[in-house]
Amino acid sequence: MNFDDTPQEAAFRAEAKAWIGANAPKQYEDELRQSSLGRVRLEGADILQVAKAWQKKKAEAGWACLHWPREYGGRGASPIERVIWQQEEGPFGKLSGVFIIGHGMCGPTMMAFAAEHHKRKYLPPLASGEKVWCQLFSEPAGGSDVAGLRTRAEKSGDDWIINGQKIWTTGAHYSDYGILLTRTDPNVPKHKGLTMFFLDMKSPGVEVRPIHQANGQSEFNEVYFTDVTIPDSQRLGNVNDGWNVSLTTLMNERMSIGAGVATGFPEIFEFCSGLMLDDGPAIEDRAVRSKLANWAVKASGLKYTSFRAISALSKGERPGPENSIGKLVAGSMIQDVATYALDLQGAAGVLSGPEAELAGKFQAMLLRAPGTRVEGGTDEIMRNIVAERVLGLPGDIRVDKDVPFNQIPTRGRA
Amino acid sequence: MNFDFSDDQKQLRDQARKFLAEKCPPKAVRAVLDGKAPYDRELWKGLAEMGFLGVAIPEQFGGAGAGHLELCVIAEEMGRALAPVPFSSTVYLAAEALLIAGSDAQKSKWLPKIASGEAIGTLALFEGTGNPSAKAVKLSANGGMLNGVKKPVADGAIADFAVVAARSGASGRESDISLFLADLKGGGVEIKELTNLDPTRGQAELAFKNCKAEPLGAAGEGWSILTQVLDRAAVLTAFEQVGGADRALEMGRDYALDRIAFGRPIGSFQAVKHMLADMYVSATLARSNCYYGAWALSTNAGELPEAAAAARISATQAFQHCAKNNIQVHGGMGFTWEFDCHMYYRRANAVALGLGSLSYWEDALIERMRKKNAA
Ligand SMILES: Cc1cc2nc3c(=O)[nH]c(=O)nc-3n(C[C@H](O)[C@H](O)[C@H](O)COP(=O)(O)OP(=O)(O)OC[C@H]3O[C@@H](n4cnc5c(N)ncnc54)[C@H](O)[C@@H]3O)c2cc1C
Ligand SMILES: Cc1cc2nc3c(=O)[nH]c(=O)nc-3n(C[C@H](O)[C@H](O)[C@H](O)COP(=O)(O)OP(=O)(O)OC[C@H]3O[C@@H](n4cnc5c(N)ncnc54)[C@H](O)[C@@H]3O)c2cc1C
Numbered sequence: 001m002n003f004d005d006t007p008q009e010a011a012f013r014a015e016a017k018a019w020i021g022a023n024a025p026k027q028y029e030d031e032l033r034q035s036s037l038g039r040v041r042l043e044g045a046d047i048l049q050v051a052k053a054w055q056k057k058k059a060e061a062g063w064a065c066l067h068w069p070r071e072y073g074g075r076g077a078s079p080i081e082r083v084i085w086q087q088e089e090g091p092f093g094k095l096s097g098v099f100i101i102g103h104g105m106c107g108p109t110m111m112a113f114a115a116e117h118h119k120r121k122y123l124p125p126l127a128s129g130e131k132v133w134c135q136l137f138s139e140p141a142g143g144s145d146v147a148g149l150r151t152r153a154e155k156s157g158d159d160w161i162i163n164g165q166k167i168w169t170t171g172a173h174y175s176d177y178g179i180l181l182t183r184t185d186p187n188v189p190k191h192k193g194l195t196m197f198f199l200d201m202k203s204p205g206v207e208v209r210p211i212h213q214a215n216g217q218s219e220f221n222e223v224y225f226t227d228v229t230i231p232d233s234q235r236l237g238n239v240n241d242g243w244n245v246s247l248t249t250l251m252n253e254r255m256s257i258g259a260g261v262a263t264g265f266p267e268i269f270e271f272c273s274g275l276m277l278d279d280g281p282a283i284e285d286r287a288v289r290s291k292l293a294n295w296a297v298k299a300s301g302l303k304y305t306s307f308r309a310i311s312a313l314s315k316g317e318r319p320g321p322e323n324s325i326g327k328l329v330a331g332s333m334i335q336d337v338a339t340y341a342l343d344l345q346g347a348a349g350v351l352s353g354p355e356a357e358l359a360g361k362f363q364a365m366l367l368r369a370p371g372t373r374v375e376g377g378t379d380e381i382m383r384n385i386v387a388e389r390v391l392g393l394p395g396d397i398r399v400d401k402d403v404p405f406n407q408i409p410t411r412g413r414a
Numbered sequence: 415m416n417f418d419f420s421d422d423q424k425q426l427r428d429q430a431r432k433f434l435a436e437k438c439p440p441k442a443v444r445a446v447l448d449g450k451a452p453y454d455r456e457l458w459k460g461l462a463e464m465g466f467l468g469v470a471i472p473e474q475f476g477g478a479g480a481g482h483l484e485l486c487v488i489a490e491e492m493g494r495a496l497a498p499v500p501f502s503s504t505v506y507l508a509a510e511a512l513l514i515a516g517s518d519a520q521k522s523k524w525l526p527k528i529a530s531g532e533a534i535g536t537l538a539l540f541e542g543t544g545n546p547s548a549k550a551v552k553l554s555a556n557g558g559m560l561n562g563v564k565k566p567v568a569d570g571a572i573a574d575f576a577v578v579a580a581r582s583g584a585s586g587r588e589s590d591i592s593l594f595l596a597d598l599k600g601g602g603v604e605i606k607e608l609t610n611l612d613p614t615r616g617q618a619e620l621a622f623k624n625c626k627a628e629p630l631g632a633a634g635e636g637w638s639i640l641t642q643v644l645d646r647a648a649v650l651t652a653f654e655q656v657g658g659a660d661r662a663l664e665m666g667r668d669y670a671l672d673r674i675a676f677g678r679p680i681g682s683f684q685a686v687k688h689m690l691a692d693m694y695v696s697a698t699l700a701r702s703n704c705y706y707g708a709w710a711l712s713t714n715a716g717e718l719p720e721a722a723a724a725a726r727i728s729a730t731q732a733f734q735h736c737a738k739n740n741i742q743v744h745g746g747m748g749f750t751w752e753f754d755c756h757m758y759y760r761r762a763n764a765v766a767l768g769l770g771s772l773s774y775w776e777d778a779l780i781e782r783m784r785k786k787n788a789a
Contacts, residue, residue, distance in 0.1 A: 293776035301699030387687035394682040
């Protein structure tokens, strides 16, 4: 048992470190370090532009999507090299936020299902950040139950005509392309009538409407499709096999190990270390310590769980299922952390602007946290996954499993 | 990075699991639970024969000279099987104290006997209600004579010797505390068995009356040695706790698959599934913290104090959480003497207290992190 790099890993780390040292946008380092859930902001700069510039620079030197094959814009790095890169990239990795969906989910899906000439055309600019991608799965009628989606794709010659609505599409407003899950056959049970495509978000008939989120920001959108044409060559996988294609996407989401999920622990520990309460420093208070200790062991537990997965990768093995707990643990933890940080601030915890403690860092975290427990699979869905896939417990009874899609009820109380 | 046990260590774990499955089935644990014996003598002998008691004791002192990672994997299996033997007192506490602070003569006297199963050792630290604290040590040491009362002392009624924390000075500082080695079979100690939550591991009161004892380690170094011993024992105990947590989770999962209510396995109800998923989460977090503790323990890393506290907290929480919800999954059956659930519940809650309770370690962890941060 050791944390040592192999000689090759050490050489790779040194190379990555040196390159990052010489090329990273250092002027933003402090702000990025201070950024946390709900607030990644750069004073006087457009974060999307800064992110794209950094990604492009990485791509030119061969550091973008480094685990992808060379011909698709990567450098064919091993999974462990990717992890080392993420460790060395440190706070600059927070700039990758806008690319997470494209790199983590759309890219791998394209790689598995797109035609070779499409891969060579679309993947390199995705890797380099010149083109941003989004994931058009969720709909008003299908979030957790994404197979309940209703957006129709109908064949017309060599094309497909798309009509319907997506929702919660992160980054649709600045995305160039998207992967789109549609219904191609409503007469069969829901999982059997889906088909996946990729499309140009600038296609006629695509309308993006930002959603005003509960925390006041607008990261996600509604996307409307009115007679949008997609050539059949942009179909991913077989007709009516979209469910299996989407599983590849979602599997990749869970397989991406690395930078780790934000828990809020470093922030709350730092805050308590500097805070004075009536009767002394917060960090010396028994009640505060008890809370901190509980979060400390969750954060370290997640960290070392990912180290176990990294070790498996490093040996060329597949990481075990233990990695699936990250978001479940971190999501509610960061929400609790934010709530407690405000509690320690007393009445002034109610302030959320520049007058607030730490300029409202924990208030922003509090308001963004509910989304974390929903996006990418809700807490409940994650528990179902652990119970069924890891512990082998029975799946839920599915009342709609064998029912043709167009006969499934669409409302609860009439 | 290789943050995992080696193939040899995993093999040792399998070997220990097989051995314990055979020699320490629930029936054997119950024999001790029901008071038929103070501990499982046969099992203790078997553990010695397998080389498990001395796995981390150097060869020159009669052990296998393997190491602490090997001891960790065995500890996990001991916890899983609820082995009713004085393993933790003897191996994690007494042997570790000897290894850290013993003279060659002391090591030569006791370590080979520990490895061979001839001697049971323990740590006599507590004096009534409270967590580890130098201030709470009242038992006095004067001219090599111990006077005072220790309780509770784990496995005190069956131990042959004890490492005793004693007050040897009056400065009001931690340096007043020194450690002594007391031969419990040599007179001067009155021993009383006490009833406790988990009868599979005994607790006793030891009343020392002019008991002759020899110093262990330098005078005034007692508290600093103890702190190290407790940290090391915390990691090893955490592995036992993780082993117990995993077993309780498995029991709950198995029962949920077999038990039918409302025409379906109870494991198909989300309330039950989610409860089991949460048990898996806490057991997984604990295991990962334990691995870090194992690394720190086996390399004597500067991170040990923090790693030990984190492993201890996480494993205590996980075992308690899994043991209590295992009963919940079992419904009324979980609340019977016949089902094994309560044995895990008892152990989970007893072992949570022995080296200092959860609140003690929570405080210690943050104090250690604060100090490191300030440095
Ligand atoms: C910030 C954010 C970003 C997002 N980005 C994207 C994106 O880029 N692309 C995209 O396609 N989608 C995106 N989503 C959508 C996200 O995947 C869905 O919101 C999520 O899957 C939940 O679906 P829903 O909102 O329809 O809620 P529902 O599925 O209606 O869930 C409502 C409640 O019911 C519970 N529930 C539902 N089914 C079950 C079940 N079987 N068992 C137990 N409980 C259940 C849920 O846990 C939840 O508590 C995003 C969401 C958020 C919040
Ligand atoms: C101290 C004690 C005193 C009792 N006294 C009496 C008495 O005087 N008279 C009497 O008749 N009975 C008595 N009982 C029995 C008691 O009512 C049952 O134990 C209880 O109803 C649970 O049933 P069960 O034990 O069969 O567990 P099960 O029903 O098998 O439940 C096992 C687990 O599955 C869960 N579960 C079961 N069904 C569902 C579901 N639909 N949804 C979600 N979770 C589910 C349960 O919550 C539990 O966690 C007593 C029990 C105890 C512990």
